[in-house]
Amino acid sequence: MVAAALVITARLGYWQMARHDDLGELAVNLRERTMTEYAKRGDIITSDGVLLATDIFYYEVTAHPRLIQNPKEQAQVLAPILNLSEAELVEKLSDQRQQTVMLTLTAPVTAGKQLTALRNAGKIGAIEFVAKPQRRYPGGSLAAHLVGFTSASRSGAYGVEQYFDELLRGRDGQIRAEADALGDEALPFDLPQGSPALNGSSLVLTINSALQSIAEREVARGVQEFGARSGQILILDPQTGKILALASYPAPDLNAFATTKLDAYADPAVSLPYEPGSVFKAFTLAAGLDSGKISRGIVLNDPGSVVIGGRAIYNSDRKGYGNVDLVAAMAKSLNVIASKIALATGPKTFYQYLHDLGFGTLSNVDLAGEIPGTVKNPGDGIWYESDLGTNSFGQGIAVTPLQMANALAVIANGGKLMRPYIVERIIHPDGSVEARSPYMVRRVLKPETAAQVTDILSRSILTESTNKANLPGYTIAGKTGTAQIPVPGGYDPKWTIASFGGYLPADNPQYVILVKIDRPQKSPWGSQVASPIFAAVAQQIAQLTGLPPDDIRKAMSK
Amino acid sequence: MTLPVTVQSSWFNTVRARLWTRGARPADYALAVIVGALLLIGTLMIYSVSVGPNLQTGDADPFSLVERHLMMLGIGVCMLLICARLDYHFLQRGAVWMMLGTLTLLVLLLLFGDEVQGAKRWLIGPSMQPGEIAKLVMIIYVAAWLASKGKKLRNPLYGLLPFAILVGIVAGLIIMQPNYSTALLIVGVAFTMFFLAGADLKQFVGSAFVATAAAALVVLQSERAMARLATLFMDPTKELTDGSWQVAQTLIALSSGGILGKGLGTGGGQYGYVPLAHSDGIFAIWGEETGWVGATLLVVLFVALAYRGLRISQKAPDDFGRVLAAGITFWLTLQAFVNMGVVTQLIPFTGQPLPFISYGGSSLIMGLASIGILLSISRAMPKPPIVKSAPTVGSAPATKENLAAAKKNATISYGGRNRRTRVSARRRAGTTRRANDNAPDA
DSSP: OHHHHHHHHHHHHIIIIITHHHHHHHHHHHHEEEEEEOOOOOOEEOTTOOEEEEEEEEEEEEEOGGGOSOHHHHHHHHHHHHTOOHHHHHHHHTOTTOSOEEEEEEEOTTHHHHHHHHHHTTSOOSEEEEEEEEEEOTTTTTTHHHHOEEOTTSOEESHHHHHTHHHHHOBOEEEEEEBOTTSOSBOTTSOOEEEOOBOOOEEEESOOHHHHHHHHHHHHHHHHHTTOSEEEEEEEETTTTEEEEEEEESOOOGGGGGGSOGGGGSOHHHHOOBOOGGGGHHHHHHHHHHTTSSOTTOEEEEOSEEEETTEEEEOTTOOOOEEEEHHHHHHTTOHHHHHHHHHHHOHHHHHHHHHHTTTTSOOOOSSTTOOOOBOOOTTSSSOOHHHHHHHHTTOSOBBOHHHHHHHHHHHHTTSEEEOOBSEEEEEOTTSOEEEOOOOEEEEOSOHHHHHHHHHHHHHHHHHOTTOOOOBTTBOOEEEEEEEEEEETTEEEEEEEEEEEEEEESTTSOOEEEEEEEESOSSOOOHHHHHHHHHHHHHHHHHHHHTOOOHHHHHHHHO | OOOOOOOOOHHHHHHHHHHBOSSOOOOOHHHHHHHHHHHHHHHHHHHHHHSSOBTTTTBOOTTHHHHHHHHHHHHHHHHHHHHHHBOTHHHHHHHHHHHHHHHHHHHHHHHHOEEETTEEEEBTTTTBOHHHHHHHHHHHHHHHHHHHHGGGGGSTTTTHHHHHHHHHHHHHHHHTTTOHHHHHHHHHHHHHHHHHTTOOHHHHHHHHHHHHHHHHHHHHHOHHHHHHHHHTTSOTTTSOOHHHHHHHHHHHHHHTTTTTOSOTTOOSTTTTTSTTTTTTTHHHHHHHHHHHHHHHHHHHHHHHHHHHHHHHHHHOSSHHHHHHHHHHHHHHHHHHHHHHHHHTTSSOOOOOOOTTTSOOHHHHHHHHHHHHHHHHHHHOOOOHHHHHHSOSOSOOOOOHHHHHHHHHSOOOOOSOSTTOOOOOHHHHHTSOSOGGGGSOOO
């Protein structure tokens, strides 16, 4: 007896002392589970409170068929909770070849309590369920390009989702705890260790849902009406750089990212450069006036062509208009005059202004996938003197729609280059709110110059009989553009990009609107295609925001 | 130690005289304290393993196991008190009937028992394990049988042969369940009692050889038993195959306790890892929660139990008492060490519960009843015939007559006495301890 006891005691000593370290560690490894507590990704909300993106929790339900003795009974109980057919469940639960089978990824969040109750009552066994968030976009394709989406692997792609991924994502919790042999119940006396989940921050955008809807509706209508391929409408607040609407057509459905080509999600407003065409003349004008190389009252002669760097530049209608002032030059959109202004300004100063207006560099907008565009510069090896002429009316230069709208905003706000932004406030998970304020990058134009350019642009619109951008009762400033589309070896003979960039009201600009229609079939002209869309958008904005017509507004402010 | 007696009639006094212990000495309180400590540990551990999700029973109520255990404990303690009060000689008279009853139960079990994990061990639902009852009844019967044989025991025709047949029938019925470990335990205890009762050493060695061969044959025929035997010769924690998972989990739980343990109630092995954590595997959880110190304490408690039991056997007034006490003591201790041996992987995996600790009604009640019997034996006064065989009050000289008497009578031989007849301390002391010892129990 005593001998047996001594042997047992010694054996106990062997296991509990000599083997304590390695087997104790094995116990921890075998029993400890790292359970992920999923963080809720932040919401994305418009400035007026419309939910664009949110996380909804669904239960992911898996089963271990080899441990299930009564698949039929369990299927009967589970079917209504998981919204699955009983036959399908029976088949899955009795699939003895599988260690683990996935029953559903999207059991409603209410299923959790029901499943827990059933498990505690012993009605189901060997069933695991974990709440996992899934990204949902209530708006579908509303503001699709600027929102972007969250991939199945929970990382943001495109738009705000990608740009603010770190903030939105939060941090999944890692809960380390001992679990039972089925791995799903933390032991009662074992305090979970690790980091709890930290939910992501929510973003309030500068986007106004009503303006966004107007822009989306009008761009869709414009594209369809003129048989165009695509189009964008941007609405900016020139005083602050806030992006109020950013619409592209066609727009993909954000909830269907798994079945849609990824290209469709790239935001043309920041990712797709184009040759802006005559809208760009506004900046040539501003550069000439601000540098003092031309004056407001100057009268220039248009002989119908001008040779710059060995290359002849013609007006679009190949006519000459003789002596014209700046308003007429803008109204008739004369390439020759624009070239002459650029020539007068000189390449160094001209390109300095283009750079200062934000062309060729990133605007640093808070959207993913922004590209800087291409502006050739004297001395960079690819610039020729003739480029000065073509660049002056927006040819041979690649810009993004956002750069165009933001440069127009410089003229509209009196000469300040603002950094455009789309996230107005960040709401942190602790409830604190981080407001983002407008940021002035630099002063580009003197306020007087900006006022002169606005004056010229608004007058030119009024004198231009064929331009449909005019909105009765409101003074607008703007410029049409009909740009050829560069193809290898020259320009496409058929297609154009019709655009209009402008702002209103001209004396105190509140809205910069850029309309860009790509490859319209019915008419190639900006004045015919983009201008009426601009007018329609401007009218609806005025109605929506209660912007009074100029005469009333001026009378009220007196 | 007297019960309040309100009814005094002649038949009552007759029954009492037949059943109640006469002229009681004080019971072996040390034994009671040891068993009490074991019961306390057992209840604590059953509570510990039943907290949280009880994967073994699928029961959500954390108290259900403890409640049932306490109920069984209550019944067991009643059995203990009754057995302690009763004159154990009634067992000698009733041994045949108890044996018949147990045999009937074992046969009924084979016919109507519920099959759990490939073996029929339960009768009337999960309420009674006849195998557990058979252990004690077999010991009582063997003790009665051996005591009645006296000097004829050395004749194989009267001794070994009928004894082997008797043990074989019971063991056979239990093997058919199948429950090899209980059968082996019963055979082991029975033959040890046979030897202690004064059987011939040659016969004992011979029969042990035959029994071992028979056991080996049975084991070789059973794949399950072979697989379990195989696990003994490898380190199951190195390679976690399906077969070694259970053994490995038991060792992992035990080892992770270290020297001082994780603390009561904080073990993790009971959460579906250690197989049968509430019954056969409970020692591993105890080892996890209280470490080497706690595990060794439990070993010491069982050694102490064995010591008290053998002392009671030594002091028992007659052959039946001596053999019975030794049998019970040997059974409980052997079973405890078998269980501990399984948990520490000294012997192959077998399903023997740890007496007084493991959850299990039949095992607990029978264990407590047997402690009651031990206490009863400890209280019993020497009977007149024994006094007659040694008429001299005082130290018994190692005379030839005495040695001859020792050889004639079935006596327990523990060795270490230079082959002298064993003499109780009282007789050696030569005085009666109390003047009133011989007085009838009033």
